[in-house]
Amino acid sequence: MEPATVLEALNKYLAEVEAILSRFTHTRDRIAISQEDNYRFRAIVTELTDLLRDHVPGSAAHIRMIVNYYNEGVGNFYNSSSYASVKEVIGALPAVITRIERNPGLFAQSTGPIDASLDQKKLLDSLGRIVLKFHAVAVQLRSRHSERATLDINDEYDVQDLMHALLRLYFDDIRPEEWVPSYAGASSRTDFLLPQIDTVIETKKTRAGLNAKTIGEQLIIDIARYKRHPQCRRLVCFVYDPEGRVANPSGIESDLNSGNHGIDVRVFILPKASG
Structure with a gap:
């Protein structure tokens, strides 16, 4: 996958996650994500990790960061993503995008899925x-x-x-x-x-x-x-x-x-x- 295609996909995911964050409902008892958004956010995290693992060399640290944010966010009574976890993922994505933009040669050695170290x-x-x-x-x-x-x-x-x-x-x-x-x-x-x-x-x-x-x-x-x-x-x-x-x-x-x-x-x- 070309760098421009990866960047386009990452920016789309970023916009989608930002939209999910904006739709959280605030009540006296809690800040909640809708069931539909909860399912979609889970899918986005899975798709993101697959994208980084398969097409962006040296992404292990970013993958671990994103997944840890997700795991921490669902470890609650409701088993649904927290506002903080979604916000943390939003914070992590620009770092991935910046890394790709600053390293045009990053993909030079990439020939498909990255093998285990x-x-x-x-x-x-x-x-x-x-x-x-x-x-x-x-x-x-x-x-x-x-x-x-x-x-x-x-x-x-x-x-x-x-x-x-x-x-x-x-x-x-x-x-x-x-x-x-x-x-x-x-x-x-x-x-x-x-x-x-x-x-x-x-x-x-x-x-x-x-x-x-x-x-x-x-x-x-x-x-x-x-x-x-x-x-x-x-x-x-x-x-x-x-x-x-x-x-x-x-x-x-x-x-x-x-x-x-x-x-x-x-x-x-x-x-x-x-x-």
């Missing part, structure tokens, strides 16, 4: 090792001297706690329970957002009554939700199945990992039954 690739590899070694760590924790108390993985909260601890080995910025935009009339929270690699981690644990069909349906809904999150380029779904309740985990993984979801989806159902 070496540091990001290392972090992604580390995340993969955490997922693959999770069960081995959980088993090791059961074996302590003098039968001292340990962490038994009994439910999803235990999975989240251990996952959080393991993520600390490689990630400095881990955001638990990040707000997810509403989907099908409901809103939810993610388990973890890793802004350094634009990745959301969703964890589950199998149990009686949670069969393969139900897990597959839940994951499909999760994917539909998370693809609307402005900073989710990648969704890692980790289903911990120590009792081997899922009969064909590889089939579910293959079906979901190969789908065209609009974001990179990686589903892991572990450990796999041997033999």
Whole structure:
């Protein structure tokens, strides 16, 4: 995309966001955004991050800034963008526009979507090792001297706690329970957002009554939700199945990992039954 085209798109987004800010309603109790504008602002943030990521080299800092403003703005009782967050995004856009105008050679090396940096690739590899070694760590924790108390993985909260601890080995910025935009009339929270690699981690644990069909349906809904999150380029779904309740985990993984979801989806159902 040519610089002039990018600038034209950015200026249109700026004008649209300014118009949204002007339509906030002021009451005695709160300053509110309309539902229609709330949906549109969320879409604008997503489109902006895609535009910068795909066509403007060196935009990681601006992307993170814009997405952080959005995330902070929706972390409220109403799950809607705040006046301050919209205003902050308006403040960030001119900086992006000025950067492009002042650097005519910025696009000289741009040949399409920007690949993950070496540091990001290392972090992604580390995340993969955490997922693959999770069960081995959980088993090791059961074996302590003098039968001292340990962490038994009994439910999803235990999975989240251990996952959080393991993520600390490689990630400095881990955001638990990040707000997810509403989907099908409901809103939810993610388990973890890793802004350094634009990745959301969703964890589950199998149990009686949670069969393969139900897990597959839940994951499909999760994917539909998370693809609307402005900073989710990648969704890692980790289903911990120590009792081997899922009969064909590889089939579910293959079906979901190969789908065209609009974001990179990686589903892991572990450990796999041997033999």
